[in-house]
Amino acid sequence: MLDAYWSFWNWTKLLGLPATLRRRLDVAEIELRKQKEAFKEFSEQQAESVPVWRQMVLRYEADKTQKNPYVAEIKGKTEAQVRLELQQREEEQEKQGRAQLRVHDVGPINLGSARRKLNRDQQTLRTLQATFTPDALAKLNALALPETTIAEDVPLLLPSALATSWTTSADPDHGVPPARAELLSMEREIRCAQMGYALTYLRNHLHIRKRLRLDKELHVRHQAANTRAATVYARNESQISFFADLYQIAWFAVLQIEGGDESKVGFLRLRREDIRYMDDPEVFSKKNEKARERDERLARRREQIRMEEGWSEDENEMRVDGQEDADEPDEFFTRPSNTNVMSWIWRGMQAGGNEAAMAEAVRIDWCKAWARERRWGEEVEMLEEETRRVPVSHQDCVAVWEQRARRVPGGDISEGEAEGMVAYAMKQAAMHRKLAARAQIIATEPRLARGRRRVRVVAAPALLMENRNGEEVEEEEEEEEEDSELEELESRGDLDSDDDSW
Secondary structure (H helix, E strand, O other): OHHHHHHHHHHHHHHHHHHHHHHHHHHHHHHHHHHHHHHHHHHHHOOOOHHHHHHHHHHHHHOOOOOOOOOOOOOOOOHHHHHHHHHHHHHHHHHHOOOOOOOOOOOOOOOOOOHHHHHHHHHHHHHHHHHHOHHHHHHHHHHOOOOOOOHHHOOOOOHHHHHHHHHHHOEOOOEOOHHHHHHHHHHHHHHHHHHHHHHHHHHHHHHHHHHHHHHHHHHOOOHHHHHHHHHHHHHHHHHHHHHHHHHHHHHHHHHHHOOOOHHHOOOOOOOHHHOOOOOOOOEEEHHHHHHHHHHHHHHHHHHHHHHHHOOOOOOOOOOOOOOOOOOOOOOEEEOOHHHOOOOHHHOOOOOOHHHHHHHHHHHHHHHHHHHHHHHHHHHHHHHHHHHHHHHHHHHHHHHHHHHHHHOOOOOOOOHHHHHHHHHHHHHHHHHHHHHHHHHHHHHHOOOOOOOOOOOOOOOOOHHHHHHHHHHHHHHHHHHHHHHHHHHHHHHHOOOOOOOOOO
C-alpha cells in the first residue's frame, strides 16, 4: 500500500515538475535582475574600493584561513570562542578527575530550527535540567502553562532565571554550591560574549543606517526608487532591533546572576535613546525629563531638610506630588547640537574609528550584495539546466520503451500477448513523448501577468468543421449570385438609383 502511495506522489510530482521549474525560474530571474541593478548602483558608488573588496572575497573563498570579509572585527572573545574554552575546560577537568558537571555526553542544542526540532531540543534541555537544575522543572510546573502554548513561548528557565532563588536559599557561610556556581559562571561568560557580539553588529548596522539615510536624501527620487530605499532601510532597522534585543536579553541575564547589582555586570544597560549614530542628536522624552527634574528637586529638598533639622530618610518619607498620568501621550524633542553627548555604545573605539568603522560596514554590505547577486545567478543557471533536462529525460524514456517494444519475443509467446506488450510499450512511449512536448511548451511560452489565465487552443471536432465548411460554401455561392445580378443590371443600363450597391 505504501509503495502505491509513494508511486502516485512521485508521478504527480513528475507531472507538475515543468510548471514548478518555470515558476521558480521566473521568480529567480526577477530577483536576479533586481539584485544586479542594486549591486551595480552600489558598486558605482564605491568604485575605488570595489577591486580591493573583490580580492578579499576571492582570497577568503580560496583559503578559509584568510580574513573573513563578511563579518565585522569583534574585540574580545566571541561566543564561539567562549563555548570552545568551556568545552576544553571540561575536558581538562575530566582528565584530572574533578569534573563536576559532566554526567553524560549531550550533543549541541540548537533552538533555531523548525517547530518539531525545537520541541525535541526543549525535551533534551528538560532532561539536562532534571539532572543539573531540578528547580527549573519545579518552577515550570508551577507556571501551569496551558497545553495550547507554542514552543516559542515556553520559558527555558536557564540558570540565570534561578540565580535569585539559589542565592536566597544558600547557606550564608558556604554560599551557592560549587556545581550551581559553575553553571552561573559558564552562562555569565557566554552572555558577556553575546553582549560584545551584539554591540559590535549594532554599531555596524547604525553605520549602514547612516549611509542609507544619506544616500536616500541625496540620490533617491520618484516613487519606485523611494519604495526600494524604504524597503532596504526597514530591513536594516529590523536588524538593529534584533541585535538590541539580543544585547538586552544577555544584559538582564547577567544582572540576575549578579543579584541585581548593575555595577557588577560589566556592561551598561542599553536604552532606546542610546541606539543612535555618533553625531545623531539625543531624543528626549518630556515625561522622563519632567520625572528626572522632579526627582532632582526632591533630592535637593530632602538634603536641605536633613541638614537643617537633622531628619533621617527612615524617619520621614517625602511624597512626590504632581506625577504624570501614565495614559497621557508623550512628546519627544532634541536639544541643540552644542549640547549633544555621544551615545555610550561608541565609547572605547580608537581615534579616527568613525571612518574605519564606516568603511568596514560598507564593505560587509557590499560583500553580502555581491554574494546575493552570485547566489541568484547560480539559481537561474541551475533552474535553466533542470528545465532543459526534463524533456530530454522524457525523450530518453521514449527511446527506452521503443527499445522494449522491439525486444518483445514474438516467436516465444502467443501472438495476442506479444501484441499487448508492444501496444503497452508504444502507449508509454507516446505518453512520454507528449509529456516532453508539454514540458517544452511550458518552458518557452510567454509569461503571463498575475491573475491572467492562459488561452488554450483546442482543435474543433471534425463534424463541426464540416458544418462550418458547408456554411462557408453556401455564403460564397450567394455572394457569387449577387455579383452576377449586379453585372447583368449594369450591362442593361437600367440600374436603379435606390439600389443598395450605391
